[in-house]
Amino acid sequence: MASGTRSKNPLGRPRRPAAGDGGTDTRATILDRAEELLAGRGYAGMSMDDVARAAGVTKGTLYHHFPEGKDALIVAVGDRSLRRHGEGLAAAISSAGDARAGLEAVARWVLTNSGGPERLLRDSGRFLPPEQAENMRRGFMTRMYGPVRELLEGGVAQGELPPHDAEFVAWAFLGLLAEFAELQHLLARPRLAEQIVSLMLNGIGAE
Incomplete structure (x- = not known):
């Protein structure tokens, strides 16, 4: 060779x-x-x-x-995970035609790419030095929370979604997806992403 x-x-x-x-x-x-x-x-x-x-x-x-040890390794893992998930969410949202389709695309991305940065974000606040924990939080806000909130606010502006508290709904949506991503092996549903979005937008009476 x-x-x-x-x-x-x-x-x-x-x-x-x-x-x-x-x-x-x-x-x-x-x-x-x-x-x-x-x-x-x-x-x-x-x-x-x-x-x-x-x-x-x-x-x-x-x-x-x-x-610099374990904390430096955790920060590097978090930075890479946030970058990857941020790029994935941005691509998912940009490929959608309206706000609901964008939310479904976000849900599919998170469910398909489980093991996201949510747990890292929770642990960073408990274990990392304050400056590193704050950098992790800012990365999450910029790359994951921000695009979802903008999607929700855009849906209201375009008349696609009813007026709502976009800050609260963005957090609730990402938290719900993070939990389903860890537990979806217990719930085999081919349209899980669409069902989660329907639950969020339409309530428990939705199909």
Whole structure:
């Protein structure tokens, strides 16, 4: 094999370097495993030893990428998660034709991409230093809460939605989606996103 050429797996895709080999994917692998552990255990239930084992790296490699320790790793996971979910929500909203369709697109995105930053946001206020917790909160407000509130307010302005408290409804909607995202394996419904939006807009008498 020529020097510098990456081997391919049976599907023809380039293989990623092993997590501990110093390749450019090592940091991403660490973040992936840390995000999975955080989603399952929360901040208090995850240690740097856990992350190193899950990522297949030494503690030295882990601290090479995150020399400031666990809090720095959590912040990096949160920043990446907020960026990914923010981009996903923006694309979902932009593809919708009206406010209701936009809310359904947001719901589908959150349900499909469970393990979002909501739990990280809750834990950051309890465990991270105040400045880092505030940065996490601002990221959530900008990338997730803000677009949903703007969607709701735009729906009222266009006459698509009845007047309402957009601040409260945006929080309630995102909170409801976060809970359903964690529990949806118990509720197999092909139109869950649409049903959640219908419940929010039309009440318990909705189909």
